[in-house]
Amino acid sequence: MKGTWIFNNAPLITAGGAVGGKDEKNGPLAAYFDSFFADDVTQANSYEEAEGFFLSRAAQIALNKASLSSGDIDLFIAGDLMNQITSATYTAAYLNAPYLGIFSACATVCEALAMGGLAVASGKCQKVLVGSVSHNKSAERQFRYPNEYGSQKPPTCQKTATAAGALLLADKGQGIMLESVTVGRVVDYGINDPLNMGAAMAPAAADTICKHFSQTKTSPADYDLILSGDLGKMGRELLFDLLSSQGYGPDKQRLKDCGLLLYGEQKDAFCGGSGAGCIASVLAGYLCNLLQNRVVTRILVAATGALLSPNWVKQGNTIPCISHAVSLRVGDNNA
């Protein structure tokens, strides 16, 4: 069963931290965030440094909720969108814990949960902190145009969230069960437009979600919600069509996208939110809340990453994409 790992002794998500910026504070999920920075720079010297502040704060909040210090952590797994994942490294230095850096663009948080889940389920670690972050301003200037250009955007584009999410995985306690993960493969349908990522990523999401259903012998009806993150409006439609064509068409109301949830009808979000911090903060805040309060009891979260390299695209190549999925369930493996 290549790609899917079912954890019979499921690792537990025992705490989460969700941090946003001012646009996230004005969005429909504001009540589920733990903390906001008042502005994009947060007293840092640069947007890139500010991004590190976001992830560090999310990590610290998750630790605080679990009444732990960073010295209690066996492992920190994180990544972000910056070249050389500087924000993750910054936070790893802050935590001073054993650290594995990863890169999977906006699919990072699910890759981190897959690896962290494995570390806990194997018994090698008791407490693993995972996290991911993105910053609108640092992402825009790295992947698209200098912020000062004020360039026009097409309606297909998405808005990179200025947000971070961190989740604490533990081998015991009260929490949400990480019952299985499905690791995706690279899928490339030939899209080369960094302003149309939803179309690029939808096939990767469909590939991983169908594999998950097949390998875990589940179907869409087994999940209260199936979440992508982040495909936006157009990508969600594509995903629905692709799943339906594979015989896994879900009840459309249950197919949600974290990028659409984060900003709702905010006009400047275009097709919806995106960025490694979008799904991470929505998961650590809103989705964990829904599960903790048993509004839903089982969800499938498929994070989608456009492994976009500006240099690679300039050299005439396309945008390879990937999606990793995690299945979360209410309960407690020691119950």
Added chain:
Amino acid sequence: MKGTWIFNNAPLITAGGAVGGKDEKNGPLAAYFDSFFADDVTQANSYEEAEGFFLSRAAQIALNKASLSSGDIDLFIAGDLMNQITSATYTAAYLNAPYLGIFSACATVCEALAMGGLAVASGKCQKVLVGSVSHNKSAERQFRYPNEYGSQKPPTCQKTATAAGALLLADKGQGIMLESVTVGRVVDYGINDPLNMGAAMAPAAADTICKHFSQTKTSPADYDLILSGDLGKMGRELLFDLLSSQGYGPDKQRLKDCGLLLYGEQKDAFCGGSGAGCIASVLAGYLCNLLQNRVVTRILVAATGALLSPNWVKQGNTIPCISHAVSLRVGDNNA
């Protein structure tokens, strides 16, 4: 025991692939490489694309030696030095296997072995392919200066290898035992010169190696060789001093550096080789050969990564470093 995982049922390295360029072919380890490309571009359209060719070939060689196809692989874990780890992604697309992308600069191959070892030891995977690559020309222009400048280099600098290494981890068969891994933390001594990486990385190597000895209750005398990768001449001296000051001073003859091994006395290598493909190719070729032929029976390999971000350094910050170590031993866990 935070950071060290001892595998009682040790995953086995059953095959490796080492690929180099023309300078590696002229180096003292040439006999241990499986394949060379005749030039830096390898019929690719760019140095960056060529880098993908190197890793793909190393991966294919490891698979061929094990008489496997990429469809037999449960998981591919890889990374490289390029922004958005494009060469690893390229190879993941070529293999079409479940893929976890990682970033740990030149420490990548040991991070991959740590994660891959966990995946195999946990029973979730039977066969995991890991790999790492670097390319001198693509690294120079991303991290330092355009190649066309022909800029002068100081004697402290190292030469990024144009090389790739891939290793196949399996749960059974004949191979080298991955008996334990030690995951490092970020160490930053305030170096900000990308032409003096050995000095930046030596403290991280010392931190991880001392932790490994302490947590596994071993000492330098328990290992036939202790290898860093890649600190170069000056970094190796610093590492020796740092280990000695912690009471773990090894027999100096047994403290080797993969960057020094790769190029020997080649003058244009300055302090020695470096790059994510240097230690990966030396490990997959030369070191695996020493173990297979029982020239040595137990070695500690501490890969060192300078998590150098050009933007981060331009913004006035320093170079955070990390080292991950793996302990390898001859034998077979099913013997």
